[in-house]
Amino acid sequence: MKYLPNALTLLRIVLCVPLLFLRPFSVWFFVLYTICGISDMLDGYLARRLGCAGPAGARLDSAADFTFAAVLLFRLVPAMNLPVWLFWWIAGIALIKFSSLAAGYVRHKQAAFLHTYANKAAGLLLFCLPYGFPLWGLSAGAAVCLFATLAAVEELILCLISPVLNQDVKGLFFR
Structure with a gap:
């Protein structure tokens, strides 16, 4: 088991x-x-x-989450006919996430996939997006991007300020 x-x-x-x-x-x-x-x-x-x-x-779970999200971006984003500005927003989120990984690696010598409450909530919203997109369209995508941006910024801040890497940190306001 x-x-x-x-x-x-x-x-x-x-x-x-x-x-x-x-x-x-x-x-x-x-x-x-x-x-x-x-x-x-x-x-x-x-x-x-x-x-x-x-x-x-935890590392395997983070790798699976990353793989799942990458596949969804690759398959769903083109099928949604999103405007160019939303593609740039998604690219910005990805840049922040990669910056968090780099900061974690530089500071702690390992990839920093943090399981914050905000990351979990952003993951849940991202998971629900394909179900809600046919109903709410672009509004659903923008809401997910907004929340994902906040979660990514929180993760980057935590990677930059945390003296010790804690993958299970709850968030900036739960320390």
């Missing part, structure tokens, strides 16, 4: 491959997409519940 959380995390990475080839917003896309989202919600919970949470699992 102690391998179940990491198996769920690996499942998310594996399911990202067929997501690359499925038509966005199709039934099979949403089936695999939903399984990926459920695995993301369950892996950390089960790791803590089973007493097998650790740094290796």
